Amino acid sequence: MKPDEIVVGVDAAWRRSGALDWGLHEARLRRRPLRAVHVVDESLRSDDFAPIRLDGQVVRPSPIPRNDRRLVDELEEYLAGADPALDLAADLMIGAPGHRLAERSASAGLTVVGRRGIGGFARLLIGSTSESAAVHGDGPVVVVPNGWQPAKHASAPIVVGVDDHDQNDAALEFAFEMAAVHHVPLWLVHAWEVPAPYTWNAPVANGMREQWEQAARQWLDTVAEQWHQKHPDVDLRHELRQSHPVVALLDAADATGTQLIVVGGRRHRLPGLMIGSVARGVLHHATVPIAVVHEHRATEPNPGQ
Known part of the structure; x- marks a missing residue:
């Protein structure tokens, strides 16, 4: 191949x-x-021939x-x-x-x-x-x-989700490549939420909301600037949303009329946990094409080294 x-x-x-x-x-x-x-x-096949022995094994x-x-x-x-x-x-x-x-x-x-x-x-x-x-x-x-x-969607933009907890490089590289090949804008979407310990403490949460939003915006601005320097020919736009990441990506897809949502894939090394909850959530609810972008296994670091 x-x-x-x-x-x-x-x-x-x-x-x-x-x-x-x-x-x-x-x-x-x-x-x-x-x-x-x-x-x-x-x-699903039921038309097998009779078993035979091959190299000491029954097949x-x-x-x-x-x-x-x-x-x-x-x-x-x-x-x-x-x-x-x-x-x-x-x-x-x-x-x-x-x-x-x-x-x-x-x-x-x-x-x-x-x-x-x-x-x-x-x-x-x-x-x-x-x-x-x-x-x-x-x-x-x-x-x-x-x-x-x-x-029918050839001129529609690409949407890629980015977060501040995991590696985004593979998903971002693919998203920029797609935007360049298709000659369409690329939207970087980042979602932030009130930290879980504060969801039940509205007075404190309201007092901290502006600070949390500013930190999220600064992080997104930095990521957008870094990647725009790598791909200056791509029409890059970015958006911050206060929402669950799955909802943020789906809403951004609807708002932009995107032709493709791009999310990072592999998050865990344990069998059955190969993608994160955001990728899985978008995978189950998106009505447009979605690209789940994994880091190639050959390039992943060996935890034993």
Whole structure:
């Protein structure tokens, strides 16, 4: 796999999903190769051959279902007519879809999944495969709502959330890159709240509110200035909101009509805690594409060193 490759996870509902169109739009802008990856869910297959012993272990070989092969053929045909000048192809993998896409993201420049596939319940805002890929992926993983048409939002700004507790570099680098590639403004959004110990003490909180807001504004101004010096060609704007960070980002997205919300991803090293509550909250409630940007594992410091 090429390190600048765009990987798009697809299933039988790919024509209704906005993921492939979003990925193709990005591939055209960046002139990057794209792979549409369909993962055959091994847990749903019941047509296994009889077990055999291979290298001392018992394995159960399975054929690729005909419908899945046909799906890949359809994808190849669609991609062949999408842009002859680009390197576009379809791949087939076997395994747990979310897990395999997260694995594939480690060597991709960008991974894209649809918000919901053909499985699950209608009331779920995000499918399990998409959530797994976004939570456990490596590098930037973009989750695209079904039916999203990127061309209709081509001039809309990018919104990125920044906070003063975690590393923002990966998310900010990706957000600035997206804004530069799309030639659109970038909004840095920072939220502040009354510290928890003071939420039940209104007189003290009211007396400190101006001080807390000023400190938050100074921090945001400093971050904006530092990053604007790195990327002077990007039309950078920043906004401070007194709100829960999830609410602040969703409200900013509505106010700006954004085409993409960018949040930092990996916050924890424990399994099951791969993203913070803000990223997870936005992931579950956003109605526009959201990029969850993880630091690549290879670049993370080893806590044992």
